[in-house]
Amino acid sequence: MTMNAALPGALRAATPVYSDPAVAFIAANDFDRSTLVISRDRVAAQYDALHAGLGRAHIHYAVKANPAPEIIRLLVKKGSGFDAASRAEIELCLSQGAKPGNISFGNTIKRASDIAFAHSAGVTLFAADSEAELDKIAAHAPGARVYIRLIVENSLADWPLSRKFGCAASALPALLDHAKAVGLVPYGLSFHVGSQTRKAEFWNPVLDQIAPLWNAAIAAGHDLQLLNLGGGFPAFYGEHVEAPRIYAASVMRAVAARFGNVPQVMAEPGRGLVAEAGHIAAEVLLVSRKSADDMHRWVYLDIGRFSGLAETEGEAIRYQFVTKHDGGDTGPCILAGPSCDSADILYEKRPINLPLALGCGDKVVIRNCGAYTSSYSSVGFNGFPPLDVIVL
Numbered sequence: 001m002t003m004n005a006a007l008p009g010a011l012r013a014a015t016p017v018y019s020d021p022a023v024a025f026i027a028a029n030d031f032d033r034s035t036l037v038i039s040r041d042r043v044a045a046q047y048d049a050l051h052a053g054l055g056r057a058h059i060h061y062a063v064k065a066n067p068a069p070e071i072i073r074l075l076v077k078k079g080s081g082f083d084a085a086s087r088a089e090i091e092l093c094l095s096q097g098a099k100p101g102n103i104s105f106g107n108t109i110k111r112a113s114d115i116a117f118a119h120s121a122g123v124t125l126f127a128a129d130s131e132a133e134l135d136k137i138a139a140h141a142p143g144a145r146v147y148i149r150l151i152v153e154n155s156l157a158d159w160p161l162s163r164k165f166g167c168a169a170s171a172l173p174a175l176l177d178h179a180k181a182v183g184l185v186p187y188g189l190s191f192h193v194g195s196q197t198r199k200a201e202f203w204n205p206v207l208d209q210i211a212p213l214w215n216a217a218i219a220a221g222h223d224l225q226l227l228n229l230g231g232g233f234p235a236f237y238g239e240h241v242e243a244p245r246i247y248a249a250s251v252m253r254a255v256a257a258r259f260g261n262v263p264q265v266m267a268e269p270g271r272g273l274v275a276e277a278g279h280i281a282a283e284v285l286l287v288s289r290k291s292a293d294d295m296h297r298w299v300y301l302d303i304g305r306f307s308g309l310a311e312t313e314g315e316a317i318r319y320q321f322v323t324k325h326d327g328g329d330t331g332p333c334i335l336a337g338p339s340c341d342s343a344d345i346l347y348e349k350r351p352i353n354l355p356l357a358l359g360c361g362d363k364v365v366i367r368n369c370g371a372y373t374s375s376y377s378s379v380g381f382n383g384f385p386p387l388d389v390i391v392l
């Protein structure tokens with residue numbers, strides 16, 4: 001990395017918040033490999049905004065979105081809790097000062113030895129969506145509090161979480177009874193509206209689905225305490241999203257209208273907390289055409305599907321790109337990563353427009369990449385190094 005002031009003008013033109021520390025850092029430096037630069041100040045500001053909108057709901061940051069230790073430590077200082085999915089994520093949170101009582105083990109598919117570890121470390125809140133998982137928790141974390149995760153039907157999210165997680169509504173009563181029968185504390189319900197749920201109003205049909213199940217469980221004698229709203233809080237990828245405080249406050253109004261005074265509410269933002277705080281510095285490795293009359297340019301970057309941009313799968317998340325040529329003529333191109341796997345194409349069905357002047361060696365800034373990039377980067381597929389991370 002060397003100092004280089006080639007980019008600031010173009011970035012200033014294309015970036016509304018030039019004071020963004022990560023943008024300024026990328027503009028002022030050269031990188032010898034693709035690098036995520038993420039700003040703690042921006043994460044803190046985003047936390048404050050979500051916290052203000054969520055009111056009494058306690059934030060449990062979904063660690064998988066970005067497990068940089070500096071970010072975990074910052075969020076510990078801010079008073080955040082953590083949603084962890086494995087022993088390693090729990091150890092990470094503990095190593096950065098999190099209290100075990102502020103960590104929930106939210107994965108519904110846990111290794112028995114990880115449950116035992118969490119229990120011995122003092123974690124007392126676990127997720128489940130099946131009888132077998134409840135049995136596992138009862139055996140390795142006897143007496144623990146459990147919340148049952150429900151399937152969300154017909155998610156309106158850009159990155160829906162499908163039917164992999166959660167039980168059907170019809171299975172809930174028996175699972176709550178089973179939890180009690182095996183000595184656990186049926187403590188609450190959880191769901192996930194789907195990641196990148198762009199509009200707060202998209203939560204309404206999901207909350208409509210969950211509220212009667214909550215009421216039925218109470219009527220059946222379960223003293224539920226916790227409604228876990230999961231994640232889904234969106235980031236800006238080019239399509240309008242409401243500011244985090246306004247969005248979160250709308251969600252909480254919708255929750256209050258349907259659930260009244262639930263004793264405890266919890267939210268697990270991942271993307272919404274860290275995505276906009278980080279940007280990736282990447283480089284164009286090649287621009288080519290397959291023939292003289294090929295309509296499309298192919299632009300190959302030094303980062304691809306396997307080195308941090310996994311969420312381009314299905315072209316679901318459409319990142320924004322900033323180059324020093326912005327403002328000049330643009331044309332469509334197929335954008336691909338550097339590895340020798342034909343699946344390593346980022347955008348092809350809906351090609352993206354990039355400047356015609358773009359050439360080999362040019363720096364490209366990929367905006368709002370703080371979530372689900374470094375944590376999705378392979379250790380070195382094809383010998384390309386994993387996404388580097390610089391925390392400011």
Ligand SMILES: *Cc1c(COP(=O)(O)O)cnc(C)c1O
Nearest residue numbers: 062195231232233268269270271
């Ligand atoms: C991934 C995950 C989240 C975070 O989702 P976002 O859409 O990034 O906010 C929250 N809760 C659970 C259980 C998750 O698996």
